[in-house]
């Protein structure tokens with residue numbers, strides 16, 4: 409059987425060897441970037457550092473859920489603004505939500521596609537509000553030539569969705585004067601990082617070698633059971649929907665930082681754009697993707713398609729060996745979906761297809777083939 413086409417890029421053993429740092433792209437080229445264990449920790453820190461505890465923040469009704477949990481855990485109150493069927497924030501609705509207690513606007517750039525930053529900056533300035541850019545899905549992405557995350561008073565990032573690292577988020581504070589710093593994040597448990605890395609490397613063994621790699625992976629897993637049990641005991645999970653206050657002060661491990669800083673951002677951007685365009689040319693139909701084109705500068709996180717029956721579509725794609733993702737079916741429970749019918753539809757319909765840098769033509773053809781089956785049958 410063909411190996412499964414993963415939704416995230418995988419860590420290859422060569423990427424663990426000491427390598428010189430690549431040219432650091434934004435935001436890694438900023439010396440004031442604070443590296444955290446996860447993006448959610450950066451959201452929490454942004455609220456605390458910008459003094460937003462007790463204040464109201466307006467956030468989009470279309471969200472992951474954990475960023476809202478982090479805002480609330482840090483002490484902010486959240487009101488929701490409308491997002492339309494093309495995943496654009498409705499600025500009129502957003503402005504109508506602003507009340508006397510509102511202190512900040514929280515904007516999410518979906519899958520690398522920018523929200524309209526110029527009018528958002530103008531709105532924030534006019535109403536005396538702070539602007540926070542959530543770039544968890546938009547690492548290395550630009551609005552034309554302006555990096556996403558460079559214009560808000562604060563920006564948060566998540567690395568493991570774009571680069572093959574075991575964990576990693578970051579906070580960038582552009583607000584001036586700089587608010588007083590919080591205590592530096594502490595390193596995460598080494599065993600937890602090692603076990604995430606080992607899992608990823610073993611998986612790439614299987615991807616690279618097929619059946620012999622799978623056998624080697626199983627053999628290595630059986631002799632390292634003891635290590636894995638100890639690692640499980642200190643594991644700090646990645647990619648959950650829950651905000652864990654116990655992990656809020658964790659930073660990035662130096663091993664993860666090394667892998668991250670050695671990643672070739674320009675090559676990642678080039679490949680992701682080419683792969684997105686390949687899928688769009690082969691699958692694009694009016695209304696099927698929320699985005700009609702790939703604007704200059706965008707580093708796409710995935711290719712989104714709308715389907716009528718998500719469960720069935722996901723089952724078909726997975727049966728064809730494509731690890732398609734059920735994108736954001738559930739948000740934070742405090743956002744009432746009855747008020748946001750377009751968001752409700754996005755949650756019911758959007759499936760995420762991979763377009764990451766590890767995929768070559770053969771795998772993309774498999775994605776197209778499986779996705780076509782979904783499109784024609786549902």
Ligand SMILES: Cc1ncc(COP(=O)(O)O)c(C=O)c1O
Nearest residue numbers: 446447448472475544566577647
């Ligand atoms: C929009 C958005 N913001 C923030 C986060 C939090 O990122 P992390 O998983 O690194 O905590 C996520 C996670 O998926 C997200 O989708």
